[in-house]
Amino acid sequence: MKILILGAGAIGGYFGARLQQAGADVTFLVRSRRAAQLAEHGLAVRSPFGDFDVQPRWVEATAVREPYDLVLLTCKAYDLDGALEAIAPAMGPSTHVLPLLNGLSHLDRLAQVFGAERVVGGCCSIPVTLGPKGEVLHLAKMHRIAFGPLPGTSPDARAKLEQLHGFLSKTPVDSVLVDDMRQEMWEKFVGLCTLAAMTCLMRAAVGDIVSSEEGTALMTEALDACAGTATANGHPPREAAMGGFRRMLFDPASAGMASMLRDLEGGHRTEGRHVVADMLHRARAAGVDPGPLRAAWCHLESHELRARREARSTE
Template sequence: MKILVLGAGAIGGYFGARLLQARGDVTFLVRERRAALLRERGLVVHAADGRFKQDVQTVLASQLDAQFDLVLLACKAYDLEDAIASIRPALRGDAHVLPLLNGVAHIARLQEAFGAERVLGGSCHIPATITEEGEIAQLAPLHRIVFGLLPESGAAAKDKLQRLLALFRATPVDATLSEDIWQDLWEKFVGLTTLAASTCLMRSAVGDILASDEGAAYVQQTFDACARAAEAAGHPPRAEARTGFEQLLQQRGSTLTASMLRDIEAGAPTEGAHIVGDMLRRVQALGVEPGALRPAWMHLQSYEHRRQRDRSR
């Protein structure tokens, strides 16, 4: 099975490198500068279980053709349209695309672009970043990936996902082939949105928010609103997922923040529209009190307007 990974950043680079460890046939779709760096230094990963290096195959968008069975899409949501244009030449024949984006709105967009039968569902959980040297650093031992067939996915994709699972199981990655990937996507959407809305709005870690007089109640209210949206979509958080997220979001002294807050602090674009904005619209349609969602979305929009204005000067 020939696998194309869009980008060699923190997410695509990490999971692509692990697939290479399992002798997977992996090619990275990258820009010319990244391709040159990878040719010179290889793909270096500072993982929780030790540093390793992989020699990689790369391809530029201008060189891409329809020779792949599976496309692993690990871009940021705000780069989705550019990503769709980049991978289009590879989405021919019986190729399928497996997105690892946060949220849920991208699924419909990919189905519209490539046909519903080509689109699979996927999600990952890994704290990782790219160093100044262009190497991948795993920041904590967590490295989980889950993927599965959507109701509209073509039957031919099942064998591909089973082979992908076998590759990951030859590595330390915690990989799962889900029986209900929509459920997994919505559960992560609920927890991530609560974390992003709360920490971005308050510009503080979970523990700092909980130390305020109304912090715990406000975080819980936000989580409950997101859970109501998931329930309306037919995917209420299961008891285990609900308990896990509530423990995470109510941990006194926690230094946990959303990566979205780190994006703000770095002056970078955010996935606010795809995460907080999308969830807010769903919650408002239900007539539910949105907790931190409304002011957080205003905050994120205001930040982006200011960022764009400052860049245009």
């Protein structure tokens, strides 16, 4: 099975390197700057599970000439349109695409462009970033990836996903082949949106928020809004997932925060529109009280609008 991974950044680089470590046929689709880094340094992974290096095979967008069996999308949600254009030459009549993007809205766009039968579901949870030389820095022991067919996915995807799972099973990665992938994605959406909405709105870590006078009540309202929206859409979070969210979101000693907050405070683009705003709109459509999601999206969108205005004023 030939696998193409869009990007060799933190997430694509980590899971792609693990797949290559297990013997999979992996090619990275990268921009010229990343290609130069890979040529000079290779692909290095620094992980609590052991450091390792691989010599990756890569291709730039203009050089993609043939279809692959499976394409992994690991871009930010706001880069989706550019990513679709980049992988189009790799999408043959039997190619499947596995996105590891946050949220749910990308699934409709992928189905629109490539057909629902070519789209499988995926999500991951991993604290990872890139170092100064492009090395992948795995920051903690969490590295879970889940994938599986969606209701419209063609049956021939199953064999590819089983092969993918087989490769990852040879590595330390917590890999799960899921039968009900939409349930899995909704559960991640609930936890991620609550964390992102509240830490961005308050500009604080989880422990700081729930230690404040109104923090626990507001965190509860946000979680209830997200879980209620999932339930109204036919995917009530299972108790195991809700228990994990409560441990993550109500720990007064936690310094945890969403990567979206780091992007916000760093002056970078955020996925607020694709996570917080999308959940807010789905809550309203389902008649669910969105609670603090309204203020969180107002905060994020106002930041976006101010950044655009100030950028125009300097032109």
